Structure formats: structure tokens, C-alpha cells
Amino acid sequence: xxxxxxxxxxxxxxxxxxxxxxxxxxxxxxxxxxxxxxxxxxxxxxxxxxxxxxxxxxxxxxxxxxxxxxxxxxxxxxxxxxxxxxxxxxxxxxxxxxxxxxxxxxxxxxxxxxxxxxxxxxxxxxxxxxxxxxxxxxxxxxxxxxxxxxxxxxxxxxxxxxxxxxxxxxxxxxxxxxxxxxxxxxxxxxxxxxxxxxxxxxxxxxxxxxxxxxxxxxxxxxxxxxxxxxxxxxxxxxxxxxxxxxxxxxxxxxxx
DNA sequence: ATGGTCGGCAACCGA
Numbered sequence: 001x002x003x004x005x006x007x008x009x010x011x012x013x014x015x016x017x018x019x020x021x022x023x024x025x026x027x028x029x030x031x032x033x034x035x036x037x038x039x040x041x042x043x044x045x046x047x048x049x050x051x052x053x054x055x056x057x058x059x060x061x062x063x064x065x066x067x068x069x070x071x072x073x074x075x076x077x078x079x080x081x082x083x084x085x086x087x088x089x090x091x092x093x094x095x096x097x098x099x100x101x102x103x104x105x106x107x108x109x110x111x112x113x114x115x116x117x118x119x120x121x122x123x124x125x126x127x128x129x130x131x132x133x134x135x136x137x138x139x140x141x142x143x144x145x146x147x148x149x150x151x152x153x154x155x156x157x158x159x160x161x162x163x164x165x166x167x168x169x170x171x172x173x174x175x176x177x178x179x180x181x182x183x184x185x186x187x188x189x190x191x192x193x194x195x196x197x198x199x200x201x202x203x204x205x206x207x208x209x210x211x212x213x214x215x216x217x218x219x220x221x222x223x224x225x226x227x228x229x230x231x232x233x234x235x236x237x238x239x240x241x242x243x244x245x246x247x248x249x250x251x252x253x254x255x256x
Numbered sequence: 257a258t259g260g261t262c263g264g265c266a267a268c269c270g271a
Contacts, residue, residue, distance in 0.1 A: 009263065012264095107270075202262045
């Protein structure tokens with residue numbers, strides 16, 4: 001099966017691009033983040049008309065997650081266990097035995113800002129959520145915009161970003177602590193040493209060779225799925241078309 | 257060190 005994660009930066013603004021991408025690549029599951037739309041205004045009919053199932057939780061202007069799929073989900077829920085549950089940041093869907101977790105992790109704003117402490121605690125709360133529900137021997141996929149670059153190879157000019165909320169040591173440690181549950185980083189597993197990024201800041205200077213970016217979008221799999229994973233790649237093609245998101249789709253292929 | 261550009265939504269906030 002093919003699974004994809006994509007921070008679309010507004011599902012309404014990017015609707016045509018998303019539907020075209022779905023049509024061309026035919027994934028089994030697509031996780032979207034930053035849909036930026038209330039549920040009543042979500043373009044559900046456009047997905048249904050194109051033959052897709054979709055579940056979503058959003059709010060006005062900010063955040064919002066959705067899971068698009070070929071087959072309908074067998075079970076769906078939103079949010080963490082404790083307040084604030086952040087429902088527009090966490091979607092869970094089960095497809096048969098496979099659990100999909102789609103997260104949009106808080107960005108953090110600045111390492112001095114209360115939102116950064118909130119972000120660090122968010123990772124800890126998410127680990128409790130995962131540990132409470134699942135065993136590492138079960139098939140679980142954790143996808144999304146995690147707003148953290150793991151290693152120096154995952155960001156351009158890492159030495160200048162030590163105090164950035166997406167690369168500061170504390171957030172990298174918080175991320176590793178969740179990975180220790182038993183998640184494999186599928187992109188890095190299949191592409192050791194490869195310097196691809198999934199996010200390019202709109203505010204960065206014109207960068208046609210895409211040398212200035214971050215790898216902050218992930219597909220993470222527990223052992224039974226990681227063993228069957230055959231490929232993972234970042235698709236930069238959408239960035240070469242009009243009105244690109246600041247993120248790129250990340251695709252993973254898993255056998256059976 | 258700073259600022260750069262988007263999207264949503266109607267003045268700026270968040271990234």
C-alpha cells in the first residue's frame with residue numbers, strides 16, 4: 001500500500017492540486033495537515049465526487065487535519081487524551097489492523113515562548129497516548145508535520161539553527177523519546193545520507209535548487225510495517241507548479 | 257542578526 005503525508009497549507013486553496021496529485025499517484029491513504037477550515041466548510045463533496053473517502057477535524061483559520069482514503073476507515077477519532085485535546089492536530093483512523101495517526105505538532109514560535117514548552121509537552125503527551133493504546137508489535141503508522149528536524153542532515157546550515165524551535169536540542173530529544181516507542185523513520189531508513197527536505201519557507205530567498213529547507217514531515221512505522229516497507233521519497237514536483245504549498249508530499253510504499 | 261511571503265480573513269496572526 002501507498003501512504004502519503006502532506007501539509008497542504010489550506011485544503012481549499014490547494015484543492016485542485018491535491019485532487020490532481022491523488023488522481024496521478026493513487027495512494028491508499030493521504031494524511032493532510034493545516035487544512036485551515038471549519039468542518040462545515042470542508043470540501044468533502046469534492047473528495048467524494050472524485051471517489052475518495054475523507055475524515056477531518058478543523059477550526060477557523062488555523063491547524064486542521066484530514067485523512068483521505070480509498071477504503072473507508074473502520075474507526076476514527078480525534079485529539080489527545082488530556083486537555084487541551086487539540087483535536088485539529090491529531091486524527092486517528094484504523095484500516096483493518098493498521099492504525100494511522102496523523103499529527104500537526106505545534107510549531108512553538110520561539111524557544112522562550114510558552115508555546116515551545118507546550119510543544120515539548122505535546123510530544124510527551126502523544127507518547128502517553130500511543131503507549132496507552134498500542135504495542136510496538138502492532139501495525140501503527142505515525143504521519144505528519146512534526147515541526148522538528150531530527151539530525152544535522154535534515155536541515156540546511158544546522159549550525160545556525162541551534163536555537164530554532166524546530167531544531168533546538170530539547171525538541172529533538174522530545175521527538176526521539178517518542179520514536180523510542182518503536183517507530184522507524186521510513187524516509188531515512190530507505191535513503192541514508194540523502195539530503196532531501198520536505199519544507200521550504202516561503203520567506204527564504206529565491207532558491208531554485210532547493211538547497212535551503214527542512215525535513216520536518218515524517219512517516220514513521222512500527223516494526224511489522226517497517227519490515228514490509230520498500231520505499232520512501234519526497235515528491236518535489238508540486239513545488240514546480242503554480243501556487244505550491246511550503247511543504248512537499250512524502251510518500252511511502254509498504255508491501256501488502 | 258534580520259527579514260523575507262504566504263493563507264485566512266478582514267487587522268494582523270501564525271508559520
